[in-house]
Amino acid sequence: MPDIHITREHGLGLPAARKLAFRxxxxxxxKLGMECTYEEGKSSDRVIFTRAGANGELKVTKSSFVLDARLGLLLGAFRERIESEIVKNLDELLAHEEPLKAFDHALAAHGKKAAPKKPAAKPAAKPKAKKA
Structure with a gap:
């Protein structure tokens, strides 16, 4: 299986990096149909993600993000493109104060339409991303 490994240093500190990773x-x-589990630790966190044809982990520390992903056979044929898009999106997220807007902008730039937002009938509940 083809692998993707990306490391990005940052100066956010763990609390801000944690917030960005959870977002x-x-x-x-x-937007991507992934199932994510967020595991919070003392000095680092992990986001474990999976979807059909891909799975992996994002390690979050006070000074870096480390993404390791494994692609299935079908998605593996597009490994280079997927990796370059992840790098671009991660760099864009790190450059913005509002990661959701940055991520939505990256999705729009790649021709993907974001699902229409549902009107909030009540205060937003915690996302499906689970803290373990």
């Missing part, structure tokens, strides 16, 4: 998990579930 990414929310968006990945909502």
């Amino acid at each position: 990414w998990a929310e968006v990945a579930e909502d």
Whole structure:
């Protein structure tokens, strides 16, 4: 199986990096159909993600994000493109204060339409991304 390994240093500190990673998990579930589990630790966190044809982990520390993903046979044929898009999106997220808007912008730039947002009848509940 083809693998993707991406490391990005940042100066966010763990609390802000944690918030960004959890937000990414929310968006990945909502827009990309992934199932994400968020595991919070003392010095680092993990986002474990899976969907048909791909799975992996995003490790979050006070100074870096490390993404390791495994692609199935079909998606593996597009590994280079997938990796370059992840790099671009991650770099864009790190450059913005509002990661959701940055991620939505990246999705729109790639010709994908975001699902219409549902009107909030009550305060937003926690996302499906589970803290373990």
